[in-house]
Amino acid sequence: MINSVRGTKDILPEELPIWYFVESTLRKVSQLYGFREIRLPIFEKTEVFQRSIGEATDIVNKEMYTFLDRGGESITLRPELTASVVRSVIMNNLLAESPLLRLWYYGPLFRYERPQKGRLRQFHQYGAELIGSNNPEADVETISLAIEIIKRLGINEFSLLLNSLGNQKSRQRYKQILVDYLKGQAQNLSKESQERLNRNPLRILDSKDPQDIEIIKNSPLIHDYLDEESREHYVKTKELLDSCNIKYIETPNLVRGLDYYSHTVFEFQSPYLGAQDSFGGGGRYNELFSQFGYKNDVPAIGFALGIERIILILQSQGFKPQRENPKVYIAYNKPEYLTKVFEVSRILRQNEIPTIFDLQKRSLKAQLKEANKSGVIFAIIIGDDEVANETLSIKNMIDGTQVSHPFSIAIDYIINSLK
RNA sequence: GCGAGCUUAGCUCAGCUGGUUAGAGCACCAGAUUGUGGCUCUGGGGGUCACGGGUUCGAAUCCCGUAGCUCGCCCCA
Incomplete structure (x- = not known):
């Protein structure tokens, strides 16, 4: 790995x-x-x-x-x-x-x-x-x-x-005054701060070292030198x-x-x-x-x-934004029906409805399970009956109810429900 | 650059002072349920116990080393 x-x-x-x-x-x-x-x-x-x-x-x-x-x-x-x-x-x-x-x-x-x-x-x-x-x-x-x-x-x-x-002028002046003050007790400063004395003395003011903090307490303040x-x-x-x-x-x-x-x-x-x-x-x-x-x-x-x-x-703070889920899952029980699945998904997507379907040729049960997990609102079922009658079954995944409608009515139903 | 802690299943972790086939929950898969999710029950798959060495009859467990991660120092967002 x-x-x-x-x-x-x-x-x-x-x-x-x-x-x-x-x-x-x-x-x-x-x-x-x-x-x-x-x-x-x-x-x-x-x-x-x-x-x-x-x-x-x-x-x-x-x-x-x-x-x-x-x-x-x-x-x-x-x-x-x-x-x-x-x-x-x-x-x-x-x-x-x-x-x-x-x-x-x-x-x-x-x-x-x-x-x-x-x-x-x-x-x-x-x-x-x-x-x-x-x-x-x-x-x-x-x-x-x-x-x-x-x-x-x-x-x-x-x-x-x-x-x-x-x-710049004030800062330069203050820096000199601060260095003069700190040099007086340089031996009590932390190792890092001793190095900073030459390199970047202002940073000593920020030190977290307890001894440094003690020394800084009484150091001259920049406000007085502006x-x-x-x-x-x-x-x-x-x-x-x-x-x-x-x-x-x-x-x-x-x-x-x-x-x-x-x-x-x-x-x-x-x-x-x-x-x-x-x-x-x-x-x-x-x-x-x-x-x-x-x-x-x-x-x-x-x-x-x-x-x-x-x-x-x-x-x-416990902030949890909402996950953006697809809205429709199309389930089908025979690979031959995939052309129909593609057609339905194309229509829904053209209507701005996020749609997914099974791509592993799994059982209808497994597909519904995936539909549930992916958080969709509707599952469309395309099985033998639906193909024979030119209908679509629509299962509401929130309340579990299911209806069947002729193809175009079913599509309209979904589009309108998700508006 | 310095210091401390951690590393066991996909994830979160248990595994007592070393003892035989390494566990749980969640997740995953299947069945109960002949086209239909969630809840419940039953079953299943999955582990070189980070890696390398050492001690020992025997190591996930003890020791050393290495790597990775995490948290501090420094510094900064």
Whole structure:
């Protein structure tokens, strides 16, 4: 037996109804907010991600599926989608047509990590990007799109964590102050955090190590080091969230793992998920366009939701979408009658009625059994009597009653009953 | 990359401190029911006990190794 690659999962017919539900909700709410879908390649030149996500991040360091193609070019399976969106917006010059873009995407991503609950090597994200506005209103519009989706999915228990990382200048200044503070007690930090001191000090704020947490408790807060512009943006964003009745938890040590964020960052957490409790997150990335070499800065904000994690939440809430069953099963007792079976099925399908029948030449009893199991509403029986009299017998599989009608009347009866 | 746990029928699992033909429920197939599902009853098929080695008179059971899965750490959706 060949099994699937570690960290990949087959989505079987049984589970697909919940996926359909999630996908249609995403599409519907995106439309309500005026966002348009964009579909991008599964792989990009490696530099797309190196340049944006940040050389110091784990994603770039150890989690990317990177390979050389036959032309010797370094290619990477996308580990996230914001970078691809920005690349595409620049390449296709989308900002020339409209200075404000509302875009959403959906699809598989790839990260080479050890799988655990809610974490796979191939997984799916929905994301939305609002490109071209630096106003706090844009932040709130984006967050409110996320919340509308979450609510319509039926997720009622979740927290929205909120923080501001400030603009580049503030962040740089704060980073220095934080490093100075932490260096004083570096020997008490966990091994990982000691390494992060040079590499990515802000991440220490996120540490789960109890000793680190103790030290972080008294560390300087970024809020106290935001410059005028950054503070104003953050305060205004919070005011707007309040006025929209969006509840959030201010979390000064919320950092997020991608280097391109600035100002507003946020994250959605669920109590249903175990260790990987975040099912969505995002933030503002005002400096990313210029990092890509675009002619000017373009302010933008976006977020992504983890589809597998959302499905875990819905399943642990007991959400069971209805399976889509065929409506009619045609049973017959002689192979010669198959031409008739094909004719009936063709007529029903032309009338939008999902129809199946036996393809294993099994007994009538076995066929009715299969009909029952497949959840149809009607079984049509084509036996010797029916063929002789040019009739069809129709068995109602819900109440067990059965009637016989001349062929075309029987067909009409089924079509009308299933309308 | 690091740590812990698990692996017995298609699925969920039982199998006591090693003891003879390895079990149950569900699922599947057939019959009771001469063209007719669900409920009930009866019967049936299906297992290299993850793989490899070791200890022993004897291993699903104990020991070692390998693989896979799961859950954590790291990180993130």
